Amino acid sequence: MxxxxxxxxxxxxxxxxxxxAWYNVRADMKNKPAPLLNPGTLKPMTAKELDGVFCDELVQQELDDTTAYIPIxxxxxxxxxxxxxxxxxxxxxxxxxxxxxxxxxxxxxxxxxxxSHKLNSAIAQAYYAKKQGLKGVTTETGAGQWGTALSMACSYFGLDCKVYMVKVSYEQKPFRREVMRTYGASVTPSPSMTTNVGRKILAEHPDTTGSLGCAISEAVEVATSTPGYRYVLGSVLxxxxxxxxxxxxxxxxxxxxxxxxxxxxxxxxxxxxxxxxxxxxxxxxxxxxxxxxxxxxxxxxxxxxxxxxxxxxxxxxxxxxxxxxxxxxxxxxxxxxxxxxxxxxxxxxxxxxxxxxxxxxxxxxxxxxxxxxxxxxxxxxxxxxxxxxxxxxxxxxxxxxxxxxxxxxxxxxxxxxxxxxxxxxxxxxxxxxxxxxxxxxxxxxxxxxxxxxxxxxxxxx
Amino acid sequence: MxxxxxxxxxxxxxxxxxxxAWYNVRADMKNKPAPLLNPGTLKPMTAKELDGVFCDELVQQELDDTTAYIPIxxxxxxxxxxxxxxxxxxxxxxxxxxxxxxxxxxxxxxxxxxxSHKLNSAIAQAYYAKKQGLKGVTTETGAGQWGTALSMACSYFGLDCKVYMVKVSYEQKPFRREVMRTYGASVTPSPSMTTNVGRKILAEHPDTTGSLGCAISEAVEVATSTPGYRYVLGSVLxxxxxxxxxxxxxxxxxxxxxxxxxxxxxxxxxxxxxxxxxxxxxxxxxxxxxxxxxxxxxxxxxxxxxxxxxxxxxxxxxxxxxxxxxxxxxxxxxxxxxxxxxxxxxxxxxxxxxxxxxxxxxxxxxxxxxxxxxxxxxxxxxxxxxxxxxxxxxxxxxxxxxxxxxxxxxxxxxxxxxxxxxxxxxxxxxxxxxxxxxxxxxxxxxxxxxxxxxxxxxxxx
CATH class of the missing domain: 3.40.50.1100 (Rossmann fold)
Known part of the structure; x- marks a missing residue:
């Protein structure tokens, strides 16, 4: 060789x-990524509007497109x-x-x-949730990498972790589910009957194998309707x-x-x-x-x-x-x-x-x-x-x-x-x-x- | 922390x-481990007797209880x-x-x-098999760690790999089998109908879930009856x-x-x-x-x-x-x-x-x-x-x-x-x-x- x-x-x-420190590439972009919009008003989402969904410090990170280095x-x-x-x-x-x-x-x-790499963000998000005094977090997972990573991070910080797992993956990957259980997470196949949005989707498409977009809706609904909980996401943001x-x-x-x-x-x-x-x-x-x-x-x-x-x-x-x-x-x-x-x-x-x-x-x-x-x-x-x-x-x-x-x-x-x-x-x-x-x-x-x-x-x- | x-x-x-160099602890033992015996004569197995089962150089290593360091x-x-x-x-x-x-x-x-650690010996054994010009090796596996390791090592050296997997593990661990297939190995649940000893054990105990001892017998039989093949083992020796x-x-x-x-x-x-x-x-x-x-x-x-x-x-x-x-x-x-x-x-x-x-x-x-x-x-x-x-x-x-x-x-x-x-x-x-x-x-x-x-x-x- x-x-x-x-x-x-x-x-x-x-x-x-x-x-x-993490590096925030937005700081060096001439054309900044477009802001999130409120679907009702079509105006950029404010920190206050996002606070109900995400942890406070993560909202700041979400909106900050000027600071190049953010200390870890x-x-x-x-x-x-x-x-x-x-x-x-x-x-x-x-x-x-x-x-x-x-x-x-x-x-x-x-x-x-x-x-996978998902643990890098899971640890950060669980840390900020704990720091804010939350009880737990909700999320979705597709193939299961993110759900596994988040369940590990929540176990480290003593947070409750509720995972909505795309139904097709839940059925094809029972062992992923079992790893999450090992770390103390609860795992629900999505769409499920535990949320309004899940029930609605199931009524319209009873045979659906689920999707990430659908599991996100369920996780967000649970986070925003349960005191002490916030939603966390493993990608896109x-x-x-x-x-x-x-x-x-x-x-x-x-x-x-x-x-x-x-x-x-x-x-x-x-x-x-x-x-x-x-x-x-x-x-x-x-x-x-x-x-x-x-x-x-x-x-x-x-x-x-x-x-x-x-x-x-x-x-x-x-x-x-x-x-x-x-x-x-x-x-x-x-x-x-x-x-x-x-x-x-x-x-x-x-x-x-x-x-x-x-x-x-x-x-x-x-x-x-x-x-x-x-x-x-x-x-x-x-x-x-x-x-x-x-x-x-x-x-x-x-x-x-x-x-x-x-x-x-x-x-x-x-x-x-x-x-x-x-x-x-x-x-x-x-x-x-x-x-x-x-x-x-x-x-x-x-x-x-x-x-x-x-x-x-x-x-x- | x-x-x-x-x-x-x-x-x-x-x-x-x-x-x-590997370290051979036998060299420093006052009471050497007892030699392998020929079950027919009850006399110590000679290198010549072992050559038909194991690769030549591995036979030397098996019998050498005086050399403290053997170069890798x-x-x-x-x-x-x-x-x-x-x-x-x-x-x-x-x-x-x-x-x-x-x-x-x-x-x-x-x-x-x-x-697992099993790869350490798998690579060594596959190397010596290849060096000797063999076509392939046979082995048994229980939980599947050894079989997986050997299939990887054989893939590195371009050797055929036939694995006899304890039946209960074969059934409980289909994914282990699939990893071995990914590396090109063939995997047979043991006891099987492909060997004399397997057929005999199945006739006597048709409901057996298998054992390592039984899978070893099958793998040895195939190795000793197939030209260009030897048997390899992941532990004990x-x-x-x-x-x-x-x-x-x-x-x-x-x-x-x-x-x-x-x-x-x-x-x-x-x-x-x-x-x-x-x-x-x-x-x-x-x-x-x-x-x-x-x-x-x-x-x-x-x-x-x-x-x-x-x-x-x-x-x-x-x-x-x-x-x-x-x-x-x-x-x-x-x-x-x-x-x-x-x-x-x-x-x-x-x-x-x-x-x-x-x-x-x-x-x-x-x-x-x-x-x-x-x-x-x-x-x-x-x-x-x-x-x-x-x-x-x-x-x-x-x-x-x-x-x-x-x-x-x-x-x-x-x-x-x-x-x-x-x-x-x-x-x-x-x-x-x-x-x-x-x-x-x-x-x-x-x-x-x-x-x-x-x-x-x-x-x-």
Whole structure:
């Protein structure tokens, strides 16, 4: 195996090198992401309006688009030390197997029990909820990574945790549910009969397999109607991208220490938490004119918000109880095919990333499910790590980009986010092995149904 | 959180600090472990006799009880670098939660896709098989950790891998099977109709849930009757303890660098691979009179070979096709209750550890399943890592020892082996959460049935 003397397979920063502040990329954006709107008045949501839904300090973080660095409280850094800094890995074996001149790195966020990067924001959000004296939090989860991460964080801080889990995932992933129970969370399949919005959706669509948008509505309803509770969300929001900037900050510090400058940075994109976190500090350099990078968002062809969605104000949830967000969206009524495995099934996209994409500062591409699992299995066999389906979207494109370099002979440096492990996704792997996996790409007519639910008002098209 | 300035939560050695040689504790034992016997002649097995079952170089390692350090081939060290050195963790949060003056460390072997320490020997055994020009290997697996590790190692080296999986585990753990398939292995529930010994056992016991001893017989039969194949085993054997010494060597280097001397070293014990690997270098110091430590083997009350077994020559497998080994054994016909979760279900114990225990150089204790899962859940909630049921046996006793220090006020240093993660054991966790877990302790009459199968010959009692 040909390796570079100063670059190990896995590069760990010291715990003392953990970032002391999150980086808020909005501070460096000329075109700020559009504000959340009150769906009744169509005016920007105020802190006061958001306080009933989110914790006070998280509302401040949500609205702050000018402070570049926001200190990470010591207690959060203490919890980060239980599983961070995460390793920056050099894919020597993958490079050799592909025969590419490209150098491939990945930031591996899967070495914690939640199995993904989601824990970075879960710990922050649980900390602020506890600090505010709350009793508990509610949330939704799709594939289960976020719910697991939040249940762990709530267990650390002694908070109650109520998770609404998309019904199709609840049924396909009983073990995810059991991990959440291990950490003391209660898990309810969504839509459920425990909320008004759930009962309404079930009355209209008794056979629905659920969606993230629907589970969000239920979790928000419970949070806003239960004293001492607030709602927390694992992606999409500005505050989440802020917390996840710890991924990019560590990656940048590690690359700087190794003397490596990446050319292409690749991340999978569902709501944008991993991608936004990974690219933030690099995007900051690009926005400030200090460096240039190619950023590639990879989304599933079965839920293609960047590549086939509209950049408009839309509801964040199916029940339309949340504020409106300006984002690339497939419409809040869009539900990806139940054959679509894993996460990355949200109808919209982070407002920050949407704006950056709209401004031509990053690229986006979509990949089909079967080719994603081919890349996943190839990666598992060569690099040893069994990747989550979500992460494997980034692997697919990293491999494709590396193979292109083989043709051109360019020794480009590729960095991608390996967000998590696939130990709870073996049903999907089984389908793939048995040749029963399909690509489930929505037709234009399918998409039109989703677009029809986007609110109409002047300027929103 | 009160932490010591020079001791992080997770201490990683550099990849360059990976051991360059395995340590063979037999070299320092005054009373060597008894040799394997040919069951026909009752004479020690020769290298020539073992060659048909095991790879040539592994036979040498199996028989060598004088060479203290055996170099680790560079290619094996390259593969170790994909997931090693593993972290030595300080359980600051657990210490605080228990209010103990004890200092608790654990060597965490679960951060690789096989989910346990088993990969350390799998890579070595697959390497030697490949080097010898073999086509493939056969093995058995119980809970599935070893089968997963071997399938990964075979995928690295391009070897065929046939796994016989204890039927009860095969049915309870379909996802383990799927991980093995991801790495290209074939997995057969045991006993099966694919071997003579399987057909014989099924004819006699059509409802059997299988056992490790039975799966071993099938795997050995296939290996010895298929050209280009050999049998490999994930525990019990001297060669396996040799490979697993990498755990103890790293632990010792890390503790030395931190300036820490342990008082008590604790490991779970099924066949002995983890415990033997963890304690070997420390036991070497004890044998040479350079230092003293307490060693505690922890076994399940449902399969108590050390604490209720006999120290005699016995068959290693149910089909009686393997050599006889002198060890603490419950009899090759002993099958733990199907209610017993996870691994640690082998009827015997490593000959090395058996001799050390017999000579009073280490202690053993057994713990009941429900108290093991209580410790597992407590550990998960406090330390964040969801432990495997096997590893949780060590956690149980580490917690108990730490609580004893609370009474005496002694600031003893405890090190235990956290061998793996429990992501594929959620059925057992579910039983525990639902109050459906039992302790399934064998009666004396149950044990007598196993003892009745121990071979009778002069001196063997």
């Amino acid at each position: 040909k390796t570079e003397a100063n670059i190990p397979y896995k590069f760990y920063l010291e715990e003392s090198e953990l970032p002391t 409280p010591d207690e959060i850094r203490e919890y980060y030390r239980m599983y961070r800094p995460s390793p920056l890995c050099r894919a020597y074996r993958l490079e050799e197997a592909l025969g590419t001149p490209a150098k491939i790195y990945y930031k591996f966020e899967g070495n914690n029990t939640s199995g 500005n505050q989440v991208l802020l917390h996840q900037s710890v991924i990019g900050l560590e990656t940048k510090t590690a690359l700087d220490k190794l003397g490596v400058k990446p050319d292409i940075i690749i991340g999978c994109a569902g709501g944008g938490s991993n991608l936004g976190g990974l690219i933030s500090p690099f995007m900051g350099e690009k926005l400030r004119g200090e460096a240039d990078y190619r950023f590639i968002a990879v989304e599933p062809a079965s839920c293609p918000s960047f590549t086939r969605g509209k950049f408009v104000y839309d509801f964040c949830d199916t029940g339309m109880v949340c504020p409106l967000a300006k984002m690339y969206t497939l419409g809040s009524g869009f539900i990806p095919s139940p054959n679509h495995a894993g996460g990355l099934r949200y109808h919209g996209m982070s407002s920050i990333l949407s704006q950056l994409y709209h401004d031509g500062l990053m690229e986006a591409t979509s990949v089909e499910q079967t080719s994603v699992f081919e890349a996943a299995e190839q990666f598992a066999r060569i690099e040893g790590i069994l990747p989550a389906p979500e992460s494997s979207h980034a692997i697919r494109v990293a491999i494709d980009e590396a193979l292109k370099r083989k043709e051109t002979g360019e020794a480009k440096t590729i960095v991608f986010g390996l967000t998590g492990t696939g130990y709870f996704d073996m049903v999907a792997y089984e389908k793939f092995h048995d040749g029963k996996m399909t690509d489930c790409i929505p037709t234009d007519a399918d998409l039109q149904k989703g677009f029809d639910g986007i609110p109409h008002f002047p300027g929103n098209e | 009160k932490t010591e300035a020079n001791i992080p939560y997770k201490f990683y050695l550099e990849e360059s600090e990976l051991p360059t 081939p560079d290619e094996i060290r390259e593969y170790y670098r994909m997931y090693r050195p593993s972290p030595l963790c300080r359980a600051y949060r657990l210490e605080e939660a228990l209010g103990t003056p004890a200092k608790i460390y654990y060597k965490f072997e679960g951060n690789n896709t096989s989910g 001297n060669q396996v303890l040799l490979h697993q010494s990498v755990i103890g060597l790293e632990t010792k280097t890390a503790l030395d660098k931190l300036g820490v001397k342990p008082d008590i070293i604790i490991g779970c014990a099924g066949g002995g691979s983890n415990l033997g690997g963890l304690i070997s270098p420390f036991m070497g110091e004890k044998l040479r009179g350079e230092a003293d430590y307490r060693f505690i083997a922890v076994e399940p009350a449902s399969c108590p070979s050390f604490t209720r077994g006999k120290f005699v020559y016995d068959f290693c497998d149910t089909g009686m096709v393997c050599p006889l080994a002198k060890m603490y054994t419950l009899g090759s016909g002993f099958i733990p209750s199907p209610n017993h979760a996870g691994g640690l279900r082998y009827h015997g114990m490593s000959s090395i550890l058996s001799q050390l225990y017999h000579d009073g150089l280490m202690e053993a204790t057994s713990v009941e399943q429900t108290s093991v899962f209580e410790a597992a859940e407590q550990f998960a909630r406090i330390e964040g890592i969801l432990p495997a049921p096997e590893s949780s046996h060590a956690i149980r006793v580490a917690i108990d020892e730490a609580l004893k220090r609370k009474e005496t006020g002694e600031a003893k240093t405890i090190v235990f082996g956290l061998t793996g993660t429990g992501y594929f054991d959620m059925v057992a966790y579910e039983k525990f959460h639902d109050g459906k877990m039992t302790d399934c302790i064998p009666t004396d009459a149950d044990l007598q049935k196993g003892f009745d199968g121990i071979p009778h010959f002069p001196g063997n009692e």
